Amino acid sequence: MGTSDEQLVAAWRQAGDRGALGELAARHLTTVRRMIHSMILDDAAADDLVQDVFLHAFRGLGAFQGRSKFTTWLYRIAMNTVHDALARRRRSPIDDRVELPSNAAIRAVGPGAAAERAEFDAAVSRALGTLPPKLRAAIVLVAIEELDPAAAARIEGCTRATIYWRVHEARKRLSLALAEQIES
Helix, strand or coil: CCCCHHHHHHHHHHHCCHHHHHHHHHHHHHHHHHHHHHHHCCHHHHHHHHHHHHHHHHHCHHHCCCCCCHHHHHHHHHHHHHHHHHHHHHHCCCCCCCCCCCCHHHHCCCHHHHHHHHHHHHHHHHHHHHCCHHHHHHHHHHHHCCCCHHHHHHHHCCCHHHHHHHHHHHHHHHHHHHHHHHHC
């Protein structure tokens, strides 16, 4: 059996093992990036925020008390970082976000499927972008990252019932937004 996240944290605390930090980053980088990108919808901004999350986490690793799983603690840092970035965007008078093409064409089988997949990915991204941050966070954590609602509630600092409501409301709004895109 491999080394647990908590054992890696202990190795870093006890011996300053930088390899333990590297292993923690390697294990969780993809999930954290996917989670952030699903919230921010911008590749470059997501990459910047991923760096911020891991810097913040590793600098604050001494404060990790183990009352929750390491992943819950890390995902909470990620979501707080995202919420802060979204708040800064709302306060900014200039929207400099650039929508970058999805890599769906690379994943798809044929040219027709690539175009359909790219169109679908773009529609979902646009629909996600219409959701308020708290609804977007809930749907990303539960439906995309497949966390259980209790874990999502701990990450978001709310009750499980609130997460259930946010996911329900997000699905309803996404359905309406996608239906509007199909009609137009």
